[in-house]
Amino acid sequence: MASRRRMLLKVIILGDSGVGKTSLMNQYVNRKFSNQYKATIGADFLTKEVQYEDRLFTLQIWDTAGQERFQSLGVAFYRGADCCVLVYDVNVMKSFENLNHWREEFLIQASPSDPENFPFVVLGNKVDVDGGNSRVVSEKKAKAWCASKGNIPYFETSAKEGFNVEAAFECITKNALKNEPEEELYMPETIDVGGGGRQQRSTGCEC
Amino acid sequence: MMLDGTEDEEKFLAAGIAGLQQNSFYMHRALDSNNLRDALKYSAQMLSELRTSKLSPHKYYELYMRAFDQLRKLEMFFEEETRRGCSIIDLYELVQHAGNILPRLYLLCTVGSVYIKSKEAPAKDVLKDLVEMCRGIQNPVRGLFLRSYLSQVSKDKLPDIGSEYEGDADTVSDAVEFVLQNFTEMNKLWVRMQHQGPSREKEKREKERSELRDLVGKNLHVLSQIEGVDLDMYKDVVLPRVLEQVVNCKDELAQFYLMDCIIQVFPDEYHLQTLDVLLGAYPQLQPSVDIKTVLSQLMERLSNYAASSAEVLPEFLQVEAFSKLSNAIGKPDMATAGVVTLYSSLLTFTLHVHPDRLDYADQVLGACVKNLSGKGKIEDKKATKQIVALLSAPLEKYNDIMTALKLSNYPHVMEFLDIPTNKVMATVIIQSIMKNATRISTSDKVEALFELIKGLIKDSDATPNDELDEDDFKEEQNSVARLIQMLYNEDPEEMFKIIETVRKHILTGGPKRLPFTVPPLMFSSLKLVRQLQGQGQEENPFGDDSATSPKKIFQLLNQTIETLSGVLAPELALQLCLQCAEAANDCELEPVAYEFFTQAYILYEEEISDSRAQVTAIHLIIGTLQRMHVFGVENRDTLTHKATGYSAKLLKKPDQCRAVYACSHLFWVDDHDNMKDGERVLLCLKRALRIANAAQQMANAARGSTGSVMLFIEILNKYLYFFEKGNPQVTVAAIQGLIELIMNEMQSDTATPDPSADAFLATTMRYIQFQKQKGGTVGEKYEPIKV
Numbered sequence: 001m002a003s004r005r006r007m008l009l010k011v012i013i014l015g016d017s018g019v020g021k022t023s024l025m026n027q028y029v030n031r032k033f034s035n036q037y038k039a040t041i042g043a044d045f046l047t048k049e050v051q052y053e054d055r056l057f058t059l060q061i062w063d064t065a066g067q068e069r070f071q072s073l074g075v076a077f078y079r080g081a082d083c084c085v086l087v088y089d090v091n092v093m094k095s096f097e098n099l100n101h102w103r104e105e106f107l108i109q110a111s112p113s114d115p116e117n118f119p120f121v122v123l124g125n126k127v128d129v130d131g132g133n134s135r136v137v138s139e140k141k142a143k144a145w146c147a148s149k150g151n152i153p154y155f156e157t158s159a160k161e162g163f164n165v166e167a168a169f170e171c172i173t174k175n176a177l178k179n180e181p182e183e184e185l186y187m188p189e190t191i192d193v194g195g196g197g198r199q200q201r202s203t204g205c206e207c
Numbered sequence: 208m209m210l211d212g213t214e215d216e217e218k219f220l221a222a223g224i225a226g227l228q229q230n231s232f233y234m235h236r237a238l239d240s241n242n243l244r245d246a247l248k249y250s251a252q253m254l255s256e257l258r259t260s261k262l263s264p265h266k267y268y269e270l271y272m273r274a275f276d277q278l279r280k281l282e283m284f285f286e287e288e289t290r291r292g293c294s295i296i297d298l299y300e301l302v303q304h305a306g307n308i309l310p311r312l313y314l315l316c317t318v319g320s321v322y323i324k325s326k327e328a329p330a331k332d333v334l335k336d337l338v339e340m341c342r343g344i345q346n347p348v349r350g351l352f353l354r355s356y357l358s359q360v361s362k363d364k365l366p367d368i369g370s371e372y373e374g375d376a377d378t379v380s381d382a383v384e385f386v387l388q389n390f391t392e393m394n395k396l397w398v399r400m401q402h403q404g405p406s407r408e409k410e411k412r413e414k415e416r417s418e419l420r421d422l423v424g425k426n427l428h429v430l431s432q433i434e435g436v437d438l439d440m441y442k443d444v445v446l447p448r449v450l451e452q453v454v455n456c457k458d459e460l461a462q463f464y465l466m467d468c469i470i471q472v473f474p475d476e477y478h479l480q481t482l483d484v485l486l487g488a489y490p491q492l493q494p495s496v497d498i499k500t501v502l503s504q505l506m507e508r509l510s511n512y513a514a515s516s517a518e519v520l521p522e523f524l525q526v527e528a529f530s531k532l533s534n535a536i537g538k539p540d541m542a543t544a545g546v547v548t549l550y551s552s553l554l555t556f557t558l559h560v561h562p563d564r565l566d567y568a569d570q571v572l573g574a575c576v577k578n579l580s581g582k583g584k585i586e587d588k589k590a591t592k593q594i595v596a597l598l599s600a601p602l603e604k605y606n607d608i609m610t611a612l613k614l615s616n617y618p619h620v621m622e623f624l625d626i627p628t629n630k631v632m633a634t635v636i637i638q639s640i641m642k643n644a645t646r647i648s649t650s651d652k653v654e655a656l657f658e659l660i661k662g663l664i665k666d667s668d669a670t671p672n673d674e675l676d677e678d679d680f681k682e683e684q685n686s687v688a689r690l691i692q693m694l695y696n697e698d699p700e701e702m703f704k705i706i707e708t709v710r711k712h713i714l715t716g717g718p719k720r721l722p723f724t725v726p727p728l729m730f731s732s733l734k735l736v737r738q739l740q741g742q743g744q745e746e747n748p749f750g751d752d753s754a755t756s757p758k759k760i761f762q763l764l765n766q767t768i769e770t771l772s773g774v775l776a777p778e779l780a781l782q783l784c785l786q787c788a789e790a791a792n793d794c795e796l797e798p799v800a801y802e803f804f805t806q807a808y809i810l811y812e813e814e815i816s817d818s819r820a821q822v823t824a825i826h827l828i829i830g831t832l833q834r835m836h837v838f839g840v841e842n843r844d845t846l847t848h849k850a851t852g853y854s855a856k857l858l859k860k861p862d863q864c865r866a867v868y869a870c871s872h873l874f875w876v877d878d879h880d881n882m883k884d885g886e887r888v889l890l891c892l893k894r895a896l897r898i899a900n901a902a903q904q905m906a907n908a909a910r911g912s913t914g915s916v917m918l919f920i921e922i923l924n925k926y927l928y929f930f931e932k933g934n935p936q937v938t939v940a941a942i943q944g945l946i947e948l949i950m951n952e953m954q955s956d957t958a959t960p961d962p963s964a965d966a967f968l969a970t971t972m973r974y975i976q977f978q979k980q981k982g983g984t985v986g987e988k989y990e991p992i993k994v
C-alpha cells in the first residue's frame with residue numbers, strides 16, 4: 001500500500017498572478033510556451049511521469065490562480081502536498097516580497113506535521129526578460145531570503161526559454177520524495193462508525 | 208433537518224471524512240490484493256459520502272478533494288488492470304452497476320479517463336458519452352462538482368490538434384463542443400441554484416453560489432488552453448456560444464463573473480479582434496450588472512498589453528480600439544464613480560496606445576467633463592479618488608506636467624474636485640514636477656500651472672479655512688515654496704516675467720500663505736539680480752527702461768515686502784529687507800540699499816514690539832550693516848547711529864549691553880581702512896561697560912541674581928579682540944583694569960557662584976597666557992598684561 005502511495009508525488013505551485021506559474025508547468029510538462037497571457041481560474045493539475053534514481057513516479061503538479069477572485073472555493077487541494085514551489089518574477093519586486101505571504105499561507109492552510117522541514121523550492125522566473133536588464137530582485141537577495149527560511153533550494157528560470165526548468169523540477173521531485181508521507185492512518189477498529197449514524201446521514205439524498 | 212451554525216457543519220464534515228476513510232481503507236486493501244470487485248464496491252461506498260446535502264460548497268470541496276485523491280489511486284489501479292489484460296470496455300460496463308448514480312458517475316468518469324488513454328475508442332465518443340451521462344445529477348452542488356471532476360480528468364485528453372488524442376478533421380470542434388456543453392450545463396445548474404430553497408435563505412444561497420463560481424469559470428480556462436482554438440474558431444464558435452449562454456442566463460452574478468472570466472482567460476489579441484462582439488454584449492446584460500467594473504477590467508488588460516511592446520500597437524490602430532471603447536463607455540448611464548472609473552481606464556488605455564495623440568487624451572477628458580457637467584463638485588469619496596487617478600494618469604505616463612498643461616480639458620476636470628481633493632491633486636502635480644525635475648520655463652506655463660494648483664495658492668471663497676490642520680497646511684505651503692524655487696529660465700527677461708506671474712498669484716494667498724511663498728520668490732529674484740550682475744549688465748544704452756535690470760527687480764521686491772509687513776509678518780519683512788539691502792550692496796546700488804535699510808528701520812520702530820524679536824532684529828541689523836560697503840560716510844553714519852541708538856534702548860540691560868558691544872564692530876571693518884574708527888569703538892565698549900555696571904547694581908539690589916559678571920567677561924573679550932587688531936584706543940591699562948574688576952566681582956561676598964562664568968574666565972585667561980607665550984609681535988603685544 002505504501003508503495004502505491006509513493007508513486008504519486010503532489011506538488012503545489014504558488015505565487016502572484018502573472019509570474020509564470022502556468023508557463024513553468026506547461027514548459028515542464030508539455031515543453032510548450034506561449035507569450036499570450038491567459039489567467040488561471042481555480043486550481044488544477046497536470047501530471048508527468050518522471051524517473052528518479054531508476055524508479056518511476058507520477059508528479060501531480062497543481063497550478064493555482066494567484067488571484068483571490070479566481071480562487072473562490074479555497075485551498076483544500078493543498079492537503080497532502082509533498083512539495084510546495086514558490087514562484088516570483090525577478091522583474092517585479094512585489095512578487096518577491098509576497099513569497100513570504102505565500103509560504104505562510106501554505107503552512108497555515110496545508111498544516112503539514114513538520115512545518116520546519118516541509119520542502120519548499122523557490123523559482124525566480126523570467127530571467128530572460130530584456131536580457132536581464134529589467135530585473136529588480138538580485139540573485140543574492142533571493143538566496144538570502146531562501147537561506148533565512150531554512151535553506152530553501154533556489155533556481156533562476158525562464159519558462160520562455162526553458163532555462164533551468166528541468167533542473168528545477170528535478171530538485172522539486174527529489175525534495176518531494178524526501179517528504180515523509182502523511183496519510184492519516186486509518187485503523188478500522190479505532191473508529192466507531194455505528195450503523196445508525198451512517199444511515200441517518202445518508203437519508204437526504206435521492207441520487 | 209435545518210442546517211445552521213458552522214459547528215454542525217464541522218460535525219457533518221468530520222463524519223463524512225470518517226466514512227470516506229473507512230471505505231478507502233477497504234478499497235486500498237482490495238487494490239493491494241487486486242480484488243476488482245471489492246475495489247469497486249468500497250470505492251462506490253466511499254463516493255457515497257459525496258451525496259450529502261449538508262455541507263456548504265467550501266466544506267464539500269474538502270470532502271471532494273479527499274475523494275479525488277483516492278480516485279487517482281483507483282485510476283492507477285484501472286490502468287494496471289488493463290495492462291494485466293482486463294478489457295477497458297468491460298471495465299466501463301462494470302462500473303455502471305454501482306447502485307447509486309453519483310458514485311457510479313464518478314467511477315465512470317475515472318474509468319472513462321483510462322478508456323481514452325487506452326485509445327480503444329475515439330476520445331470524442333467517450334467524452335460525449337460522459338458529458339451526457341452527467342445530466343443524471345440535477346442537484347446543483349453535486350452536479351457542479353461531478354462535472355468539474357469530469358473536466359479535470361479530461362482536460363489533458365481532449366482531441367485537440369497536436370494532442371495524442373487528436374481525431375479526424377473536426378477534431379478541434381469536438382474538443383470545443385465537449386467543453387462548451389459541460390460549461391453550458393454547469394452554468395444552468397449554477398443559475399438554477401438561486402431558485403431552490405426558501406427565499407429567506409437567499410443571502411446565504413448567493414454566498415454559496417459565489418463560492419461555486421470557479422467551477423463554472425474553469426471551463427472557460429480549459430477552452431482557452433485548447434491549442435486548436437485559433438482566432439477564427441474563437442470568433443466564430445467559442446465567443447458567440449459563451450456569450451449566448453452568459454446573456455441568456457439573465458443572472459447578475461453569473462454575468463458579472465463570466466464576463467470577467469472571458470476577459471481574463473482569453474488572450475489580448477482575441478479581445479482586440481472581437482471588440483465589437485464583446486462590447487455588443489454589455490448592453491444585453493441585466494441592468495444590475497456592474498458593467499463599469501467589467502469594462503474597466505477589459506481596458507486595464509488592454510492597456511497592459513499595449514504597454515508590453517510597441518509592436519502590438521498597430522493591432523490596436525487597425526481595429527480602432529480607441530473609438531470603439533470610447534463609444535461603449537459613452538452609453539452606460541450610471542453613478543458618478545463608475546463614470547470616472549471608466550474614463551480613467553480609457554485614458555490609461557489611450558495613453559498607452561496613442562502616446563503621441565494628445566488630442567485623444569484630451570477628448571477622453573472632454574467626454575468625462577461632459578458626462579459630469581451639471582453635477583457640481585463631486586462629493587462621493589470613491590468618485591473623487593477616481594478623478595485623482597484619472598488626472599494622475601497623464602503625469603505618470605509623460606512624467607511631465609508640461610504635457611498635462613497642453614490638455615485643455617485637464618483644468619476642467621479638476622474643477623469637479625471638492626476642495627480637499629483639489630488640494631491633494633495639486634500636491635500630486637507638484638510632486639510630479641519635483642520628482643521629474645520638470646523645467647517650467649515660461650511665464651505662460653507658469654500661469655497655467657498656477658491656475659491648476661490654485662487650490663493651494665489661495666483660499667476658496669466657499670470654505671472657511673479654520674478646519675484646516677496646521678501641519679497639513681505647512682506641508683502644503685512648503686511644497687508650493689519648493690515649486691517656486693524650481694521655476695527658472697536663463698533668459699533674464701523671461702525670468703522676470705515668471706517672477707511677476709508668480710508674484711501676482713501668491714499675493715492672493717492671504718496672510719497665512721505669504722510668509723511661506725514670499726521668501727522663495729525673493730530668493731529667485733535675488734538670484735536673477737546676481738545673474739544680471741555677473742553678466743555685468745550695463746544700464747541699457749538706449750534708455751529702454753522695459754529691460755530687466757536689478758533696479759527694476761529691487762523695486763518689485765520692495766513692493767512685495769511691503770505687503771508682508773501689511774500682513775503682520777514684520778519680522779520676516781525685516782529679514783527680507785536686509786537681504787535685499789545686502790544684494791543691492793553687491794550691485795553697488797547705494798540708494799537702493801539705503802532705501803531697504805530705511806524700510807527695515809521703519810519696520811523695527813513701528814512694527815516690532817516684542818522684546819525678544821527686537822533683540823533678534825537688532826543683531827540682524829548690526830550683522831548686515833557691518834557687511835555693507837556701498838554706503839558713503841553720511842549714509843553710513845546715519846544708519847550706524849540709529850543702530851547703536853536702538854541697541855541702547857532694548858528692554859533688558861544684558862540685551863542692551865550685548866547689542867551695544869556688538870555695535871563696536873560697525874566702526875571697525877577689517878579690510879576697509881576708511882572704516883576704522885578706534886575712538887568710536889572704544890565709546891561703544893565703554894558704554895557697554897556702563898550698562899553692565901548698571902545691570903550689576905540692579906542684580907545686587909535684587910540679591911542672588913547673577914549674570915552680570917558674564918557680561919564683563921564678554922566685554923573683556925571684545926577689548927582683547929580690538930587690542931589685537933591694533934586699535935590704539937584699547938590699552939593695556941584698560942584691559943588690566945577690566946581683569947581686576949572681574950576678579951574682584953567674582954571674589955566678593957555677595958557674588959553667587961556661576962560655574963559658566965568661571966569657565967569662561969578661565970578660557971579667556973588661558974587665551975591671554977597662550978598669546979603671551981607665542982612670542983613675535985603678538986607675544987610682545989600681550990607681554991605687559993599681567994594675569
Ligand SMILES: Nc1nc2c(ncn2[C@@H]2O[C@H](COP(=O)(O)OP(=O)(O)O)[C@@H](O)[C@H]2O)c(=O)[nH]1
Pocket residue numbers: 015016017018019020021022023024034035036037038039040065066125126127128129157158159160161
Ligand atoms: N519573457 C518571459 N515571459 C514569461 C515567462 N514565464 C511566463 N511569461 C509570460 O508571463 C505571462 C504570465 O504567465 P503565466 O504563466 O500565465 O503566469 P501565472 O499567472 O503565474 O500562471 C504570460 O504572458 C507569459 O507568456 C518567462 O520565463 N519569460
Ligand SMILES: [Mg+2]
Pocket residue numbers: 018021022023038039040063064065
Ligand atoms: Mg496561471
